[in-house]
Amino acid sequence: MEMGSANQERGCHFCRWLKADCEKLRCTVMEFRHTAKKLAKDDPRRIVHSMKVGLAITLVSLYYYFEPLYEGFGVSAMWAVLTVVVVFEYSVGATLGKGVNRVVATTLAGLLGVGAHRIAILSGEKGEPIVLGLFVFLLAAIFTYLRFFPKLKARYDYGLMIFILTFSLVSVSAYREDEVIDMANKRMSTILTGTSAAAIMCFLICPVWAGRDLHDLTAINLEKLGNFLEEFGVEYFKTSGDGMSDEKKAFMEEFKTVINSKNSEDTLVNFANWEPRHGRFRYRHPWSQYQKIGNLARHCASTIEALNGYLHAEIQATEVVKSRFEGICMKMSTESGKALKELSSAINTMTQPPSSTKSHLEASKSAARDLNSTPGASLCEDNEFSEVIPVATVASLLVDVLQCTEKIAESVLELASLARFKSAVDAKMATNRKPNLARQGALIRRCLSKGAEHVVMIEGLSSPSLPKYKDPPSLSTVQQSGE
Numbered sequence: 026m027e028m029g030s031a032n033q034e035r036g037c038h039f040c041r042w043l044k045a046d047c048e049k050l051r052c053t054v055m056e057f058r059h060t061a062k063k064l065a066k067d068d069p070r071r072i073v074h075s076m077k078v079g080l081a082i083t084l085v086s087l088y089y090y091f092e093p094l095y096e097g098f099g100v101s102a103m104w105a106v107l108t109v110v111v112v113f114e115y116s117v118g119a120t121l122g123k124g125v126n127r128v129v130a131t132t133l134a135g136l137l138g139v140g141a142h143r144i145a146i147l148s149g150e151k152g153e154p155i156v157l158g159l160f161v162f163l164l165a166a167i168f169t170y171l172r173f174f175p176k177l178k179a180r181y182d183y184g185l186m187i188f189i190l191t192f193s194l195v196s197v198s199a200y201r202e203d204e205v206i207d208m209a210n211k212r213m214s215t216i217l218t219g220t221s222a223a224a225i226m227c228f229l230i231c232p233v234w235a236g237r238d239l240h241d242l243t244a245i246n247l248e249k250l251g252n253f254l255e256e257f258g259v260e261y262f263k264t265s266g267d268g269m270s271d272e273k274k275a276f277m278e279e280f281k282t283v284i285n286s287k288n289s290e291d292t293l294v295n296f297a298n299w300e301p302r303h304g305r306f307r308y309r310h311p312w313s314q315y316q317k318i319g320n321l322a323r324h325c326a327s328t329i330e331a332l333n334g335y336l337h338a339e340i341q342a343t344e345v346v347k348s349r350f351e352g353i354c355m356k357m358s359t360e361s362g363k364a365l366k367e368l369s370s371a372i373n374t375m376t377q378p379p380s381s382t383k384s385h386l387e388a389s390k391s392a393a394r395d396l397n398s399t400p401g402a403s404l405c406e407d408n409e410f411s412e413v414i415p416v417a418t419v420a421s422l423l424v425d426v427l428q429c430t431e432k433i434a435e436s437v438l439e440l441a442s443l444a445r446f447k448s449a450v451d452a453k454m455a456t457n458r459k460p461n462l463a464r465q466g467a468l469i470r471r472c473l474s475k476g477a478e479h480v481v482m483i484e485g486l487s488s489p490s491l492p493k494y495k496d497p498p499s500l501s502t503v504q505q506s507g508e
């Protein structure tokens with residue numbers, strides 16, 4: 026009986042363990058499904074990128090599937106597949122950067138490796154490994170040290186690493202391999218094929234431009250700062266004791282993503298410098314100016330984070346003290362927020378900032394000057410010092426935000442000048458000048474039906490597009506002129 030009960034207890038324990046593991050596995054699968062769905066919903070381009078990588082690898086795998094290609098390259102054909110896996114990145118700039126680094130580094134390292142092999146042969150059979158080892162040591166040490174240079178590391182770190190790898194492989198394997206030039210030629214050809222396949226696939230099929238992402242990120246960051254400042258005054262000075270809803274709190278705290286955007290911006294700037302001209306972005310577009318705007322935006326966001334802390338602080342100023350500062354602070358906050366949102370819109374549409382931006386900044390500076398006329402001494406006499414400090418600090422922080430907003434406006438104007446943004450009027454006129462072909466066709470038909478001599482001038486066309494008719498045209502004449 027004891028043995029049976031013991032076996033039964035172990036069986037129950039095993040069932041509970043198996044059930045817990047199954048539940049854990051189910052939760053893991055559901056979490057994975059939720060994450061995959063969220064990633065695809067946040068950026069559908071990720072699905073397209075995954076398909077592009079699969080297609081590129083399939084194409085370069087033909088080196089193995091077709092006998093003539095495999096006979097020409099042999100095992101070296103695998104380098105084409107490896108190159109696609111390593112080089113193919115999410116954006117065009119990242120792919121081109123890695124591709125250029127890999128091709129140039131492989132070519133240079135291969136040539137130097139063959140040259141080192143030829144020099145080592147001159148030293149005799151015993152001296153050859155010593156000379157090869159010396160070359161490997163010197164070049165590996167020098168190029169590894171170059172990877173510590175900030176500018177070289179930012180753009181050419183991958184190329185320097187590939188150079189060390191390729192030179193070591195070619196020079197060391199040349200000691201046992203007789204046909205070193207043929208081996209280097211095959212590897213270079215397959216690597217060039219893999220790089221070309223990755224670049225063409227990334228460039229032609231739904232390309233993702235790092236420059237465009239950087240441009241949008243800068244505009245969105247300024248808009249998030251403007252959203253917070255527009256809502257801050259209302260929330261801080263409201264008299265009711267109701268707290269913020271979760272949705273509004275999440276909306277106002279979107280600015281926190283700006284603080285941690287430096288790594289993303291630096292990476293996008295590096296990739297954007299590799300990209301060719303595309304869309305409205307010209308060759309040698311001032312990408313570094315976006316970094317300047319981003320740095321100022323992060324400085325502004327850090328000040329806003331301090332303001333956000335006063336929304337939920339335990340020690341708050343009394344309603345009487347707040348009422349003295351309410352008009353000034355709300356004006357500074359609201360006008361600065363409007364200016365930032367207009368700057369964001371100007372970047373997004375690639376137009377010159379409107380004149381109203383300057384008006385918002387002037388209104389905010391006028392409110393800041395009114396702080397000097399606020400009776401601070403009488404406030405401290407009539408109220409506790411700890412009750413005055415919070416609202417006075419908020420006013421001081423808003424002045425800092427205003428100064429930072431002015432610097433951002435100057436940087437955006439500089440970007441608009443360097444990138445040759447159109448004025449808002451020119452952009453609107455260009456949109457209105459687009460010819461409406463359907464309307465033009467209707468005008469032509471009406472004019473032809475009246476019988477008198479007509480010359481139809483349509484806005485947006487440089488010259489009349491119709492022949493002159495002194496008499497009512499016949500149907501055949503109209504058909505011939507249409508042809």
